[in-house]
Amino acid sequence: MRMTRLFLRTLRDDPADAEVPSHKLLVRAGYVRRVAPGVYSWLPLGLKVLAKVERIIREEMDEIGAQEVRFPALLPREPYEATNRWTEYGPNLFRLKDRKGNDMLLGPTHEEMFTLLVKDLYSSYKDLPLSLYQIQTKYRDEARPRAGILRGREFIMKDSYSFDVDDAGLEAAYQAHRAAYVRIFDRLGFEYVIVKADSGAMGGSASEEFLAVSPTGEDTFVRSPGGYSANVEAVTTVAPDPVPYDGIPAAHAEQTPDTPTIDSLVDHLNAAFPRDDRSWEAGDTLKNVLVILRHPDGTREPLAIGLPGDREVDAKRLETQVAPAEVEPFEQKDFAAHPGLVKGYIGPGALGSESTTGIRYLTDPRIVDGTRWVTGADVQGSHVIDLVAGRDFTSDGTIEAAEVRAGDPAPDGSGPLELARGIEMGHIFQLGRKYAEVLDLKVLDQNGKLVTVTMGSYGVGVSRAVAAVAEYAHDESGLVWPRELAPFDVHLIVAGKDETVVAGAEQVYADLVGEGFDVLFDDRLGKVSPGVKFKDAELIGVPTIVVVGKGFVDGVVEVKDRSTGERRDVPLVDLVTALRD
């Protein structure tokens, strides 16, 4: 490929809407181009990298015996109606109507379609195990499309699905996928962690995520010195044992004027009701946070969350717990609808399905029986002291919605947690019989009995991977692709207008292509200075840059390593060997 031909304009400035390095550089270096929020075109350079990511994924999927298929992205409503995802997906689903008025959608993921296809064609245990995959465009109307192709509304995913007659088969398929993912992400070259992705309600390793470790990632994960790692959404709180409360005085309401916040309350307690043993702290208070759950059918339900006053509600953890409902703020009109709620002074007395408000009340797992709290008295300017859980109030259950903090204990006892950020690159999930049951995918087993098939579902963000690699593979001058993903093997530059040099560069180009190298040849002459060419080469990020310049008359060219910056003169006769090495 010649630079004078390549469909490319590099940009000097970062795009105005770009915040993260991969977004800035992929646009500036001419790999992708924005069409609409979260919707991007792939230009020649970008498409080449994307194809290389796809190739790695295909090789590893084929290696575990999965077979490639391709479904349409345009899908009928009915299968998604059957599993209720037409409703559950809510506003994230792109819905449309055909000319006859039939509802259709653009597929956000394809469990339904794969299940129905296998049901169509297979009927016996002898047909299984089976793993199918596709590399295909997905559509999700994300609330916050962000960071270019990292979170698109149209994006490319590799999704696979395994089909087995029994749990052991599913476990084997899951482990095979897990191993394939390890090889895929090793080859993509970024630092990644494998984290537990659900709170364990479905057992052991039912779901894990592969996160690229990156400060710009949207996912927070935790790890402990003893090897525990989990997505922050999946961390379970270590609840203390219940404590006896025989000696605790009866709860008493006190005047605490102008203390609608935890800080103002703690200050007031220390001034007006000092403790003998130590000062009052935020963690002694029980804070009750109100939100509205919007269910997929549109109904709004208030929810109260009780948690120690030194912790905030973590929006993502809460969203995971209440999905498919979405979380919305509790508004003035909601207070108006529940006159029993005194803003700033809400206590358990006004909460719970048994209370006058009837608002569902879920508490943090740390609020075990016998724990003693200061909390709102449901009266303006008043709090209750010595309110004991299990004695003076109960909740409708617990919820894992409080923030996880560095230093919190790992649930498996493997030490204090450390927090870091990552980009979700892959997700493997033992679906079990959920979809097969609803869509009636059954096969005859060895005894001629109909059994429901058990499934796994496994995804890799293919387009996201291009950005995730760029997120670490760059420096201040531009992209620095790992060799296996680079759009070209060699970026050849002619530096000089001298006839011999130009002819020499043409010869080197022809030779390298003849030797099987994929070469981008910057053959621009005229006004394009060597300096501009070097800048573009650094921005584009091909790992090896070869410069044909003044040294050519002495039979040498310069070979530069894009990642280390190291340059050396190489005799022309040794060039091919040097590049191979």
Ligand code: ATP
């Ligand atoms: P996220 O939590 O980032 O929204 P998800 O859990 O919804 O992702 P899955 O349904 O597990 O994603 O999809 C499988 C993979 O597809 C993800 O691991 C991720 O790499 C990729 N992916 C998901 N959503 C997007 C998106 N909007 N843009 C690009 N890639 C995505």
Ligand code: MG
């Ligand atoms: Mg996921």
